[in-house]
Amino acid sequence: MPVFQFLPFSALLGTLGFLCVLFTGFWAQHWRGGFAWDGSTKMFNWHPVFMVTGMVVLYGAAVLVYRVPISWTGPKLPWKLLHAVLTLAAFVLVVLGLVAVFKFHSTNSIANMYSLHSWLGLAAVLFFSCQWFMGFSAFLLPWSPTWLRVLYKPIHVFFGSTILALAMAASISGINEKLFFSLTNETVPYAQLPPEAWFANSLGMLILVFGLLVLWALATPAWKRPDSESLEAHQPLLH
Amino acid sequence: MPVFQFLPFSALLGTLGFLCVLFTGFWAQHWRGGFAWDGSTKMFNWHPVFMVTGMVVLYGAAVLVYRVPISWTGPKLPWKLLHAVLTLAAFVLVVLGLVAVFKFHSTNSIANMYSLHSWLGLAAVLFFSCQWFMGFSAFLLPWSPTWLRVLYKPIHVFFGSTILALAMAASISGINEKLFFSLTNETVPYAQLPPEAWFANSLGMLILVFGLLVLWALATPAWKRPDSESLEAHQPLLH
Numbered sequence: 001m002p003v004f005q006f007l008p009f010s011a012l013l014g015t016l017g018f019l020c021v022l023f024t025g026f027w028a029q030h031w032r033g034g035f036a037w038d039g040s041t042k043m044f045n046w047h048p049v050f051m052v053t054g055m056v057v058l059y060g061a062a063v064l065v066y067r068v069p070i071s072w073t074g075p076k077l078p079w080k081l082l083h084a085v086l087t088l089a090a091f092v093l094v095v096l097g098l099v100a101v102f103k104f105h106s107t108n109s110i111a112n113m114y115s116l117h118s119w120l121g122l123a124a125v126l127f128f129s130c131q132w133f134m135g136f137s138a139f140l141l142p143w144s145p146t147w148l149r150v151l152y153k154p155i156h157v158f159f160g161s162t163i164l165a166l167a168m169a170a171s172i173s174g175i176n177e178k179l180f181f182s183l184t185n186e187t188v189p190y191a192q193l194p195p196e197a198w199f200a201n202s203l204g205m206l207i208l209v210f211g212l213l214v215l216w217a218l219a220t221p222a223w224k225r226p227d228s229e230s231l232e233a234h235q236p237l238l239h
Numbered sequence: 240m241p242v243f244q245f246l247p248f249s250a251l252l253g254t255l256g257f258l259c260v261l262f263t264g265f266w267a268q269h270w271r272g273g274f275a276w277d278g279s280t281k282m283f284n285w286h287p288v289f290m291v292t293g294m295v296v297l298y299g300a301a302v303l304v305y306r307v308p309i310s311w312t313g314p315k316l317p318w319k320l321l322h323a324v325l326t327l328a329a330f331v332l333v334v335l336g337l338v339a340v341f342k343f344h345s346t347n348s349i350a351n352m353y354s355l356h357s358w359l360g361l362a363a364v365l366f367f368s369c370q371w372f373m374g375f376s377a378f379l380l381p382w383s384p385t386w387l388r389v390l391y392k393p394i395h396v397f398f399g400s401t402i403l404a405l406a407m408a409a410s411i412s413g414i415n416e417k418l419f420f421s422l423t424n425e426t427v428p429y430a431q432l433p434p435e436a437w438f439a440n441s442l443g444m445l446i447l448v449f450g451l452l453v454l455w456a457l458a459t460p461a462w463k464r465p466d467s468e469s470l471e472a473h474q475p476l477l478h
Contacts (some may be wrong), residue, residue: 101416111430114444116415123444158455164452166403171417176355180419191350205353205362208408212401219458 006067006223013217016210017057023203024052030205031196032182037100039107046100048174054093055124055167056207060214062086063136080139087132093116093126099125117173125168132160161215175204245306245462252303252456255449256296257414262388262442263291270435271421276339285339287413293332295446299453301325302399306462319378326371333364356412363405370398372456400454409451414443 028035028045035049036042062083071079105112113122134223138144138152179200183190190197217223267274267284274288275281301322304310338450344351347466352361375384377391418439422429428437 053271060431069354111432114430114432116418117442118449119440119444122413161450161455165454166447169408169411169447170463172355172359173412175294176412177415177419179355180416191353193353199356205358208359209406210273215404216397217402221460233256 006069006217009213009217010064010068013060013210013213016213019058019059020207020210021049022202023199023206024049027200027203031199039103041104043100043107044104048098048171048178049066049103050078050093050097050100051121051167051174052171052207052210054090054097055128056164056171056211058086059164060095060210062090063164064214064217066225069218071173072225077160082133084136084140087128087135091128091132094128098125115173116178120166120173121170124163124170127159127163127166131156131163157218161178161218164211164214168208171207172204175200175207186232202222240369245308245456248452249307252449253453254301255445256299259296259442259446259449260288260292262438262445263288266435266439266442270438278342282341282345283347286336286343287410289332289336289339290360290406290413291334291446293329293369294387295403295410295450296334297325298367298403298406299449301329302319302403303453303456305464306456309436311464312448323371323375323379326374330367330371333367337364351438354412354416356416358407358414359405361410362410363402366398366405367401370372370395371404374385385434400457403453405449407447410446411443414439414446 028049032045033042035045037046065079065083065086068079083201102112104110114116134152135156136157138148179190179197183197189195249254267288271284272281274284276285304318304322307318340449341351343349351357373391374395379385391442418436422433422436427433
């Protein structure tokens, strides 16, 4: 890809991410009966909204923190804290999204964790929780040794992209599966492509485009923090 | 990730890719009734086999051609031809995979192109066909000007990864959707996780791992051809 400026690119990403959240909420509100926290399908509706918002959009913003050019000068610590806070907020949304689906399943005696979607999603969440605690322990706790930071950093970076890819695959298979559940012969079959199917299929494509652009931004050498291998990069919380 | 040697990594990738093909074929043969070319579900069974083999595994091998260290010395032309031949072979399999599903649908009066899986898959195939023809025109035809090669190369590289990501998302949503179609109350519901569901879910995870490792290998700077920006990199077919 030709070299772009990061900030206009971020504005594009922000717009796409906002649209992902808006589309997911609109789908649930307009076609799936809206929201509640009562074990019904209205409670399930929080699941896609929390997951897309937390595990894709907020997570996508959090992983790009070190690509913001103004983060390259001055101390790295405020940016590490911002990264930790954003990923923690994403993780809280993900936990709420899990509660929404598990409570809906248990209220309605629906089996858990059988579909490929659920396996991918659980893998994403498990990796994400390990990633957060290991990142916190290695990069923010003051007693973590430099050799550990140097050793762990490329692993953390690698799993940062992997977790987003897992979340994208889980989101897409989840949207596909939800449409097969909801659009049946009792309503309008998915195969007849009613407006809801067009809308939610487009949401799936939008999530894919957003996620691919984040992964591409992460992999672009010109957008990496130039001093990312210096000692300062391994600055702990209290020093 | 710590630095690995490319060749042992390729052996791992080769093993995983072989397992992806083997698992897809075994799933169709053992649980879905085997293969035929007659418009029945046995014809449909070629669809996942051709798509996983062509659009994921063979494509994955083709995009890594320029990462093989022995390709870095000597003329680039033989490697370009190998890349073109492997991607063309992948494309032929993809076309056969499309024929298998469209013939099955038309024989059984099933609608085409409505699910998110089908949209993702069609996007992957359309991008792939443009990618092949533009790659051939820009990098192999002798009259293509150097400025075009220089301009188009990063775009070609970017879409190389994007197409694989689309193929992974299509494969995973396709496996998920096929299991919901096949494992119903008339057999054993998907929700009861019969052996077929375990097996095909594992296939989905395997495809994801294979694809992510290919994407990661493509993005690893140390594995890129060192002279990839030199004039020789833009050597046409007849010069």
